Amino acid sequence: MKSYRIIFHLPMQNALAWDTIESEPAVFTNILQRLGVKDTEVIELHTLDDLHPNSLPGVQQVHGVIFLFKYIATPSHATPSPSDDSHGLYFANQTVHNACATQALVNLLLNSRESVDIGPLLGEFYEMTSALDPISRGDALAQHEAIRTIHNSFSPYFPIRSQLSAARPSSGADAFHYVTYFHAKGAIWELDGLQQTPIRHTDCEASGWQTALSLVLAQRIEMISAMDNGGIGFSLLAVIPDRVKVLHQSILADDSTEAVYRPEIEQIGSARDEDTRECIRRKHNYLPTLGALLRAMAASGDLQTLVDQHNCG
Incomplete structure (x- = not known):
């Protein structure tokens, strides 16, 4: 059985550098x-x-x-x-x-x-x-x-993407x-x-x-x-x-608008909760999990099977 050594090389970061961020x-x-x-x-x-x-x-x-x-x-x-x-x-x-x-x-x-x-x-x-x-x-x-x-x-x-981008x-x-x-x-x-x-x-x-x-x-x-x-x-x-604050103020000024604005407030709140989760996912380092998965697949032989299938394809 072939053995695989999983190594991730992390690029050196310039302490004064500004990174690219997404336009979300x-x-x-x-x-x-x-x-x-x-x-x-x-x-x-x-x-x-x-x-x-x-x-x-x-x-x-x-x-x-x-x-x-x-x-x-x-x-x-x-x-x-x-x-x-x-x-x-x-x-x-x-x-x-x-x-x-x-x-x-x-x-x-x-x-x-x-x-x-x-x-x-x-x-x-x-x-x-x-x-x-x-x-x-x-x-x-x-x-x-x-x-x-x-x-x-x-x-x-x-x-990994940072390294590839720097190499190209x-x-x-x-x-x-x-x-x-x-x-x-x-x-x-x-x-x-x-x-x-x-x-x-x-x-x-x-x-x-x-x-x-x-x-x-x-x-x-x-x-x-x-x-x-x-x-x-x-x-x-x-x-x-802030739209939620604006809509709450509108309701306070005229309580007859609550039936219209309350669903909007709830919809904005739900969207913000999802945005918060997405920001966490975007910044999370998944490499340790990926490395552990690949090592487990190598130990079980599944990684070699995938490599062989890829080479045959």
Whole structure:
């Protein structure tokens, strides 16, 4: 009988590196909670129509939208010019790989301090960096141990995939990027950590900014799709007030709405429970279990049988 020695080589981790995280709304909501942000969550928008006010149950306000898209070098004439009138906006450049997801979230939150309780961690970070230039702010974020640790805690645990990815050439891999859209100073603003300054889009009132944003995003998506030969690799995540709290407040204001809103509250709660379980599964290290299973199969002879069947096939 052949003997098998099961060995897993774990890659060395750079203590200062930022890992790739998945663009799941539950991941972003959990990051918010770990950062100490209060009564705020992230949901996925499946269509641009979802941006329109009151189109989704419990969504009465949108703090901002995070746009994930397949990164393609854009001709300068197709990109809005950075704005010189962005004084008063918080903007940090992206100065490290893989940080753009949390970068987009932090850029949005630090511009939403009047409407969002960002908590002590981000509050202290804002006080520490508000007087710095965008590049220095980006460096400060990249080197912030607590924020980086929270970000990396949501990286899927799969060192085998990490090794394979590192061994393969990356020239053919698609790159994805996150940018933030929000309303301030009578206009829609785009914060892209790869640009020098914030980008000002269309002027609009706060009451109609979500509808105006849907038009801005439609144009952006059309441009990206055309440059990608019709590809549609993008995702929209909305940062909003906690829907359960909003619906409870609606019931308190008018108890006749309870029959309508109570099922929505229960549905959201069930979805959150499943999201929590999925986040745990995503981060769990299954390698010890897999190793034990393979060793048991080798001891029983089942592993050799599978190998022989594979070789015969």
